[in-house]
Amino acid sequence: MTKSTLHVVFSDSAAGLLRRALRKAGRTGQVLSFSDNLSFGPINPPDSQIRLEWKKQHLGAALQDWDWLPAKTSEFWSIALSASEQLIVWTSRRTTLEYSGFLEWVWRCGNKTYDVVDLTDAVTEGRCLTGRLNKVAW
Numbered sequence: 001m002t003k004s005t006l007h008v009v010f011s012d013s014a015a016g017l018l019r020r021a022l023r024k025a026g027r028t029g030q031v032l033s034f035s036d037n038l039s040f041g042p043i044n045p046p047d048s049q050i051r052l053e054w055k056k057q058h059l060g061a062a063l064q065d066w067d068w069l070p071a072k073t074s075e076f077w078s079i080a081l082s083a084s085e086q087l088i089v090w091t092s093r094r095t096t097l098e099y100s101g102f103l104e105w106v107w108r109c110g111n112k113t114y115d116v117v118d119l120t121d122a123v124t125e126g127r128c129l130t131g132r133l134n135k136v137a138w
Helices: 012-024 048-059 069-082 096-109
Strands: 005-009 030-033 086-091 115-118 123-127 133-137
Touching (some): 005 069, 048 069, 086 096
Parallel strands (some): 005 030, 005 086, 086 115
16 A cells, blocks of 8 residues: 655645646645745744734735634644655755745654655746747746
């Protein structure tokens, strides 16, 4: 029997892209997304409520627009740290949003075993609506 897989990413847009890629490849597995952007604001202590207050004070963020974030962050860490599935963590050092989330992952996971897919040097090709071929570095 094959062990199920939990794919971990550090942005909701990456989660959508990975879900689509897995479907297209005929692969299964749950995708778990970390929604907080740790590339700005206070990160020590790692408390999403403190970060939410900082966003309100320094960025003028409306609390009602971001009040979901502390619960979603807590849910992410609860699922991620208790997972029994094979863990595959996807990241890129070219994206501060993803890399800062990955560094938090490494710090919190301690000795937990996981595989890493580092897309830093990956290049993909695709055609835009005009038919022109585009290459994208992640």
